[in-house]
Amino acid sequence: MSLPADFLTAVRQLMPAERLFDDPLSTLAFGTDASFYRLIPKLVARVESETEVIALLRLASRHQVPVTFRAAGTSLSGQAISDSVLIVLGDHWNAREVLDGGQRIRLQPGVIGAAANALLAPLQRKIGPDPASINAAKIGGIVANNSSGMCCGTAQNSYHTLSGMRMLLADGTLLDTEQPATVSTFRQSHAALLEQLAQLGQQTRANTELAERIRHKYRLKNTTGLSLNALVDFDDPLDILTHLMVGSEGTLGFISSVTYHTVAEHPHKASALLVFSDVETCCRAVPILKQQPVAAVELLDRRSLRSVENMPGMPGWVRELSAGACALLIESRAPSAALLTEQIAQTMAAVAHFEREKQVDFSTDPVVYNQLWKIRKETFPAVGAVRATGSTVIIEDVTFPVEKLAEGVNRLIQLFDKHGYAEAIIFGHALEGNLHFVFTQGFDSETEKARYEAFMQDVAQLVAAEFGGALKGEHGTGRNMAPFVELEWGSDAYQLMWAIKRLLDPQGILNPNVVLSEDPQIHLKHFKPLPAANPIIDKCIECGFCEPVCPSNGLTLTPRQRIVIWRDIQARKRAGVDTRELEANFQYQGIDSCAATGLCSQRCPVGINTGDLVRELRAEQAQHQGRARWLAEHFASVLKGTRLTLALANGVQRLLGAPRLQTVSSGLRKLSRQRLPQWTPAMPQPVKWVEPTPTATTSKPKVVYLPACVSRTMGPALTNGEQVSLLDKTRALLEKAGFEVVFPLALDNLCCGQPFASKGYPEQAESKREELLGALLQASAQGRYPIYCDTSPCTLKLLQNPADKRLDIYDPVRFIREHLLERLDFQPVDTAVAVHVTCSTQHLGEADALIAIARRCSTQVVIPEGIHCCGFAGDKGFTLPQLNAHSLRTLKDAVQFCEVGISTSRTCEIGLSSHSGIDYQGLVYLVDQVTRPMSIAKM
Template sequence: MSLPADFVSAVNQLIPEQRRFDDPLSTLAFGTDASFYRLIPKLVVRVNAEHEVVALLQLAGKHRVPVTFRAAGTSLSGQAISDSLLIVLGDGWSRRDILDNGARIRLQPGVIGAQANAVLAPLGRKIGPDPASINACKIGGIVANNASGMCCGTAQNSYKTLNAMRLVLADGEVLDSEDPASVAAFSRRHSELLEQLAQLGRDTRANSPLADRIRHKYRMKNTTGLSLNALVDFDDPLDILTHLMVGSEGTLGFISSVTYNTVPEYPHKATTLVVFGNVEDCCRAVPLLKPQPVDAVELLDRRSIRSVEDQPGLPAWVKALSDDACALLIETRAASQWLLHEQIEQIRAVLAPFHVEQQVDFTEDATLSGQLWAIRKGTFPAVGAVRPTGTTVIIEDVTFPIPQLAEGVNRLIKLFEKHSYHEAILFGHALEGNLHFVFTQSFDDPAQVERYAAFMGEVAQLVAVEFGGSLKAEHGTGRNMAPFVELEWGTDAYQLMWKIKRLLDPQGILNPDVVLSEDPGIHLKNLKPMPAANEIIDKCIECGFCEPVCPSNGLSLSPRQRIVIWRDIQAKKRAGVNTRELEEAYQYQGIGTCAATGLCAQRCPVGINTGDLVRELRAGKAHYHSRADWLAAHFATALKGTRLMLAAADTANRLLGAPRLQRWTEASKKLSGGRVPFWNPATPQPVRWVEHAKPAVAAEKPRVVYLPACVSHAMGPARSDSEQAPLLEKTRQLLEKAGYEVVFPEAMDSLCCGQPFASKGYPQQADRKRSEMLAAVKRASRDGRDPIYCDTSPCTLRLLQQQDHGLDIYDPVRFIRSHLLDRLEFMPQSESVAVHVTCSTQHLGEGQALIDIARKCSTHVVVPEDIHCCGFAGDKGFTTPELNGHALRTLQTVVQHCTEGVSTSRTCEIGLSSHSGVDYHSLVYLVDRVTRPVQALA
């Protein structure tokens, strides 16, 4: 059933075309969140301001159009999907205001949780909620789901740390609880609503059995249903209203901003892993730990430990644990080290009476602590990675009363066995009795759906009825627990929730069938297919953790959406459906605008590099193999051609002027269908190439083989750049200053790491060029005796991707930190410097080292936190400049007061300079400028 024509027409007048989506590719892409449900919206609207939300809600109310709000789409219970109007947060929701020196922070709903903590970190504070998805999920979702996490418990969740809220009700009315004028106006216009809320509160508190039940339920972690505790915790109807919004999952209104009371982020931490011989002993320790100074107590059953026992860095004894073993991962934090040690002794004393099977004693070492936490954090993705193709991975979270935790664990394990979920694992936040269980499920035939229905029915009966626990502790009710809310809460509380829903959303247009549903089978409908598509991506669980680091997210498709669409294309093909239009759209949306840098793999719980899929698809459409062969064989000629083109562009720049040339190339690019590359004032001048003779080896000097990337001996500085020395010259100068004899490989103009060929879908030619380059540097380095310095991080990464050569190859960052820091004296400048950590630098593990070196060079270093990839992606900055522009759309605001920027990739620096108004150079320029040889070397 389509949306009303008048409604669509009004939306078209309100929202620009580029922020409205109703085509099959886009609606399918947005029809997916991290849950195992799928609904295809009729219309997707990306909103950038509150007034747009207000107008859309008023229109939706007028035309009775159901509306769903979406932040990051990392929710696990089907809260962020719609078959009607889906409202998605755009760029205009990222404001953060630090208040009272960090004691409070005001956040708009588009701020990623980790970003909020990043701005609070220098003040020793953080937000209370700490969900596992904090690097991807946004504040809107954190508040709307009352998400908690491993250290949050019930004391520091959004409900408990809420200070103020700005919200929009279903009728479009706005309330800002921090603004007296807004409160006064709202109170006048909605006096009846507020009185009804106040009366609901009075009635609930007067109903002692109901009030006691509510208080009991919220002593546990509980996000099942609406936040009825607001009715017993507060008597002011404004407080009731704002706290009802927490955990409402978009069913009561839209959250425009939230102000949190922050919590301390203590600098000193210690972690231990204690393995007990059985579940009973493990769970007996939990209530004894509850009053102790512990910040996290994570339970892992034997199955969950087994799922990660092959991870690097884990003790060998992990594999030998008994079948009944059960572990606690414990962390304690303190403001000082002496207090930390005192807390450690308290915890040890509590655990001393227990017989333990194995133990990693308390460690303050961040690396070892990270390895221990990797056990806990790796359990969910471990199940996802080994599941059969075509199945989905489901994670549920329940709460048992802590005195019954051991029995609850054992009863759940018996249910796994009864329903043949043999791969299921259990882990969770033991201090709260909060257990997560993960299992794999196929929905491709009725028998599998019936198995799931029977299992979930028994889980609901076990947890909610027999144990009086919570069916949802922190993941939100969503669709999959909506049919069980009454079972858990009882009829009185359930009807009270419906009263609240009908009071605040009388037309029932806000996220229908989420939290509350009159359909007892809603949890078994609209189940998401997970068809096989390509073994590179078949393990994707569609969680969305990859999206924040993708440069095309918001321009075209994110990695998750690329996978969703490709899965659908393959399933349709197998079903005999014509996919021509979908594939044509995917060519640009999925393939053409993918930077293929692989940052998504770093965030993916199962390690999927969506760029690998894109490269494979490009290879399938790469039909110019003979041309690629010619270029590979005549690379020096191609490089000369590049210099000639740059020279011609530079001449045109001098004759026509930069503004006119830029307009001309923009028009030519459109007319040529993208074949004419885009020019901008940051486009390089050509390097005037002079063959570097191989110097005589000075016995008293160490040697370094300098391997310039092809872009380094083709692309010089831009005409407008403050630095006019080519990178080749500057790098040689720095290396010689540090006392090195610089050696170049022979026939450098013919050498290439193969990256340009690989990115275009020509892997054979790419591998051939890589082999040629490695052979050349092996000869130049005297069979690997000398270190090899490559001046561009992407090329270094390409050469190091297969450790099959025995050569010691360095990117600029690693070489400077390993070989130059003790040979140079740094005299830091006061001028501010912007740092861009390239994708390849991140893959090489040198990101923090780059920042640290920059801080040795300048007293003021700026690292834009929300730019992970510049989107230049080799030559895409010339051929698909909108990708580069989109990725760097926030850069100029962040770095506008910097005098220069540094990076480690010449092509990235072109885009960074163009979109920031600041000249970006290789790190080498900065290091050379602020250093001199140490006296011993001078």
């Protein structure tokens, strides 16, 4: 059924067309969340203000149109999808305010959880909820799902740390519990609603059996159904209402902002792993550990340990554990090292009488505890990596009373065997009895659907009916547990939930069939297809963890959405459906506008690099093999031509001035149908190139300096306060540190191959890369000398596939870290410096080192939040400037008090300078500015 015409007309008058999506590609792209369900919305509205949400709710109410709210879409139970109107948060929901010295924090729903914690970190505070998805999940979803995690338990979730809330009800009414004026108005305008809530609370508290059942259920981790504990915990209907909103999954209203009481984030931590010979012994230790000063206790059954035992970096003893082994990963945190030592001793003494098969003692060494947590964090990806193409990975989330944990684990294992889930694993938050079990499931046949239904019925009976536990501990009810809410809670509590729903959403327009549903089969409908599309992406479960780091997120498509569309195109082709229109739209949205930097792979649980898929598709479309071959063979001529072009543009700039030239360039670009590149005032001047000649050999230590092709062609911009080229500045810095600088022969014809690879010409890319590696081998005396590459993307390219093992190739950060810190005397300046960590620096594992070097150079270092990739992507800043502009749309405000910016990629610095209002330059400029040669005595 289509949306009412009058509704659509009103919505289009309310919001600009560029934030309304109803085309087939966009609605399909937004039709998925992290769950195993799919619904295709008829309209997607990207809202940017409370006013727009109010108007949309009023229109939806008037026309009885269902709406669903979405923040990040990382929810696992199908609560962030819709076949009607999907309301998605835009950019302008990102406000945050630290209150009371960090004791409280006010957050809008678009703030990512990890960003809130980063703001609080200097105050040694954090928000209470700590879901595993905190690097992607947004506050709106965290509150609406009452998300928790490994450390927060029940005491520190959103419900228990809530200080205030600003919300919109189904009729568009605004209520801000922290503003007395709106509270007073609401008490008058909605007196009847508040009175009915008060009566529901009184009736619930008077029903002794029901009230005690509610209290019992919330002693456990429990997110099944609505938050009925609000009715027994509070008398004031306003308090009841705000706490009912927590965990309501968008079925009762829209959360416009939330104020949390924060919790302590202790700086000292240590982790240990205790392995027991059987589940029973392991679980008997849990109640004792619950009484100890521990922050987290994670249970890992033998199946989960087996799933990761052959992964790189895993200790060998994992493979040697017995068949029934069960482990507890324990973390303790404290405000001081001395107290941490006391806590560790107390904890180990408490469990000393339990016999252990293996033990890794508590350690504060990051190498040790990161390896232990790697075991825990790799379990979910391990199951995903072995699933059959076309099947999905399901992660369920149940809670047993802690005293019944051992029996619960064993009974779950029996159900895995009964229903044929041999790959299923169990892990979870043992202190709360909250277990996650992961299994793979296909939905492409009635037999598989029946197997899933039988399994879930058995799980529901086991957990809810037999053990009195919770079918959802932290993932939210969604639509996959909605049919089981009455089974878990009983008829009285279930009818109470429906009474609340009908009171606050009388027309049933808010996220129907989520949390509560009258359809007992809703959990068996609308399964998400995951058809084979390409081996690069076939393991994707569309979780959305990749989206925050994607520069095209909000402009075109995200990595998750690119995969959704490409899967659909391939499935349609196999079915004989014409896909030409969809592919034509995907060309710009999915292929052309992808930066292909691969940051998505760092956030992906199974390491998928969507950029690899895009490069493969570009290679299939590449039609200029001969031209690419000529360019590769005449690379020095190409660079010469580039310098001439830059010289011409520089001359025109001097003649016309920057504003007029920018206007002319924009006009020419439009006339050329976007074929001509966009000129900006940050456009570099040409480097005055002279092929370096061999220097006299000295007794100084030698370093081979490889200036990237961009460093050999692109000097500083005309307006830049620093006019020395990167090549000259780097050579001078290396010599200041006491090195003799050696250059490869025939340097100007050398290239790492990255420009060819990004355009879809892998053969030419590899040819140039091999040519360069050969030249570096010769220049480094067969690998005797270190090789310094001044551009991190080129370093990364050289180190891939892999590089010649005899060569030791450094990017600027690693070389400075390992060779210059000890050779130079640093005198930090009191200058505000913005740091941009390039994608390649992140891939090289040098992000923290770059920031550390910057802090050694300056007392004021700024790392702009939310800018993970600048979107310049080699030359896309010239050819697709909207990608660069979109990615850096928040940069200027973030660095407004900075005097200079640093990075490790010349092309990135062009875009950064264009959109920041300050000059960005290479890291070596800052290091050179603040250093002097170390005295001989110190060396």
